Amino acid sequence: MSPGPQLWHLLQALVSMCIRISDPTSSSAYPNCLQILWNKTFGTRPKRETAEEPLSIQSLRFLQLELSEMEAFVNQHKSNSIKRQTVITTMTTLKKNLADEDAVSCLVLGTENKELLVLDPEAFTILAKMSLPSVPVFLEVSGQFDVEFRLAAACRNGNIYILRRDSKHPKYCIELSAQPVGLIRVHKVLVVGSTQDSLHGFTHKGKKLWTVQMPAAILTMNLLEQHSRGLQAVMAGLANGEVRIYRDKALLNVIHTPDAVTSLCFGRYGREDNTLIMTTRGGGLIIKILKRTAMFVEGGSEVGPPPAQAMKLNVPRKTRLYVDQTLREREAGTAMHRAFQTDLYLLRLRAARAYLQALESSLSPLSTTAREPLKLHAVVQGLGPTFKLTLHLQNTSTTRPVLGLLVCFLYNEALYSLPRAFFKVPLLVPGLNYPLETFVESLSNKGISDIIKVGPALVPRGR
Helix, strand or coil: CCHHHHHHHHHHHHHHHHHHCCCCCCHHHCCHHHHHHHHHHHCCCCCCCCCCCCCCHHHHHHHHCCHHHHHHHHHHHCCCCCCCCCCEEEEEEEECCCCCCCCCEEEEEEECCCEEEEECCCCCCEEEEEECCCCEEEEEEEEECCCEEEEEEEECCCEEEEEECCCCCCCEEEECCCCEEEEEEECCEEEEEECCCEEEEECCCCCEEEEEECCCCEEEEEEEEECCCCEEEEEEEECCCEEEEEECCEEEEEEECCCCEEEEEEEEECCEEEEEEEEECCCCEEEEECCCCCCCCCCCCCCCCCHHHHCCCCCCCCCHHHHHHHHHHHHCHHHHHHHHHHHHHHHHHHHHHHHHHHHHCCCCCECCCCCCCEEEEEEEECCCCEEEEEEEEEECCCCCCECCEEEEEECCCCCEECCCCEEEECCECECCEEEEEEEEEECCCCCCCCCCEEEEEEEECCC
16 A cells, blocks of 8 residues: 555544544643654644634634545645635734824734734735734824834724733723723823724723713714824715714714715815815715814713813812811710700790790791682782782692682771672682682872781681
């Protein structure tokens, strides 16, 4: 038998044995002779749990095949070199060695296999490779590759990882309460949009600075940078057809569009330096040009606490009088509490005496008898000499109506004249207000006034 079939039969036996072994990662699972033969023929068997390099697509496909299909797969791909292909999930640019606008930039790629790649701008070779715990979906870069740079990556696991130059793994981690929908860097602040309809501001070390709640879901985000005025702001396209512009947590402007905006881009377009291009959900294209004399002013519809809340109060120093008063309160706290309770009891006693005096002199608008639970108050309208007097009568009982009552007016007939001195009160339903109106004419030319009483009380008919 030739070496080729012998090698293939040996491979079949080892693969079938791996399938039967419950724990293929254990070195004691194989007999020693087979383990030595495997190592001499194919090299040391890698452990998938601790390996830094994942398997290629061909190797993963080979492990999924049946035993009868493996020989044909090996003969088909034995002449091809093994490569690991992946998918780009996000990309951005990083300045090579200068911060100028027209300087050379490197391409930064985020891939599906949880890696970040920095490519050379001329040869397109990999200059740097970094690993992430999850797949990146948004990237934000600052600095230059040859000097110092900082890279922020928002990943699918809901975290933002911060990497610096010469670091293969993240240095800082920002844990979000929801999935990110956008990542923008404004000066030294990372602005993150989340699926909880809110914008969050973080430092590069993960400290949260502020949070702004949006009126609708965030669909897209981008940076607005006006070089002539040194302005940097965040644009957020919402599902309700609004594009909101924020500088930190201050709202600068709101743009209303006929349809929800799905992408934003602000920059130079033709001869105009400040142009905003938007695409809508229905396939529309909107182009807006910012006037060269336009200035963004912070609006009054700022969401969140007022700016005065963040100001520090100028608290004066503790004086000697304050310290002495504090010590006195500690030492005589019981006596001070007793004095307070005594004053409170005296206040209640005076209020009860005043209420009793009002009841005895019939000055209270409430009836004191349980037989006639009534409430009465009067309103005088006019400047004279003719006035309008309105009595508002109410039955304060919960279940029993009142009927057969008369209202009488007691007044000085030399000073006043009333067309009706008494009223016949209709049936009083509990809880309703009944207005009774009459006119009063003043007869005195000297401006003398007197009291008009309603009395002797509300008199039931037949009493």
